[in-house]
Amino acid sequence: MKDKLKEIDEWITITQTGKFGGLRLSVRAVKYFRWLIFKVNEYRADLQKIKVEIKRLRGIILVNNLWQEAPCCLCGYTGEGYFDSKRHTCILEAAEVLEIKEREGK
Secondary structure, three states: OHHHHHHHHHHHHHHHHOEEOOEEOOHHHHHHHHHHHHHHHHHHHHHHHHHHHHHHHHHHHHHOOOOOOOOOOOOOOOOOOOOOOOOOOHHHHHHHHHHHHHHHOO
C-alpha cells in the first residue's frame, strides 16, 4: 500500500507540472492522472468509513460477549488455549472493552 501511495504522490507531481521523467505529457494524460487521483481519494474515504464500521461492530461483539464460544466470531480461532491471550489475541481486546465497561458502570 505504501508503494501505491508513493506512486500517487508522483502522479500528483505529474498533474501539477505536466512532466514525467523529463517528458511533457499531453493534456489528456494529465486529465487522466487527475481523474485517477480523484478515484483514489474516493477509495481512501470509503476505506476509512469501512474501518470505523468494523471497529464499531467489533465493539458490539465484545461488549455483548459474543466472542466467548469457539470459534471466535472475530478471528475464527478454534484451537487450544481459547482464553489464553498468547494464543488468541482477541482476549486482550475483550479485556480492554470489559475494563472500559466496568469503569463506565455499564
